[in-house]
Amino acid sequence: MSDAPRPTPRPLVILISGTGSNMQAIVRAAQAQRWRERLGAFVAAVISNRPDAKGLAWAQGEGLPTAVVDHKAYPSREAFDAALAEAIARFDPDGRALVVLAGFMRILTPGFVERFAGRLINIHPSLLPAFPGLHTHRRALEAGCRFAGATVHLVTAELDHGPILEQAVVPILPGDTPEALAARVLTQEHLIYPRAIERWLRDAGA
Numbered sequence: 001m002s003d004a005p006r007p008t009p010r011p012l013v014i015l016i017s018g019t020g021s022n023m024q025a026i027v028r029a030a031q032a033q034r035w036r037e038r039l040g041a042f043v044a045a046v047i048s049n050r051p052d053a054k055g056l057a058w059a060q061g062e063g064l065p066t067a068v069v070d071h072k073a074y075p076s077r078e079a080f081d082a083a084l085a086e087a088i089a090r091f092d093p094d095g096r097a098l099v100v101l102a103g104f105m106r107i108l109t110p111g112f113v114e115r116f117a118g119r120l121i122n123i124h125p126s127l128l129p130a131f132p133g134l135h136t137h138r139r140a141l142e143a144g145c146r147f148a149g150a151t152v153h154l155v156t157a158e159l160d161h162g163p164i165l166e167q168a169v170v171p172i173l174p175g176d177t178p179e180a181l182a183a184r185v186l187t188q189e190h191l192i193y194p195r196a197i198e199r200w201l202r203d204a205g206a
Contacts, residue, residue, distance in 0.1 A: 007040030011097040013088050014046045015104040020055020022102040022123060022193050027062060029194030039201045045091040049106055081112040110157040120155040123193050125185050127167060132160030137178040148172055148181055150189045152196035166196035
């Protein structure tokens, strides 16, 4: 038997708003690549701001803890973010969790971002710094771009900025529609997000 010390546990708390396809890719990668044994990392919870998010049922089917913090129940972004931070803390007793935004459709306040600085990551469906914000695929087509893609980045107070951890480039094809381009980009998101998380865990000494 190996006498190597076991890595310090590192919870992952994944935030979703919908089907959570990137969340599913991360969960599958964590299982297939044995993150818990190799890196001490495990998916501690999946949290949604929408009670009807389909990804919650999938996560529950995998035996993962889930929670809902409905943004409509709070009078301000600050109040919602405070409640969200409290929900994360329930699954993160030591304050070490990597908080993973996986299709989480809320703009977070600077206070929330500061609280989780350096351990809050997001994936965005463009080659940042190009096309931050919404409607990225339509905007890329309208601009005549030859390439699109996706970016995993650390979250900062400025929307869709922050240090880039991973990118994937997808060619734009003749006759592409925003929907067709989005589908091709999404397949790459499912590859690069788990890869970026694993690299972050290794670099952080998970």
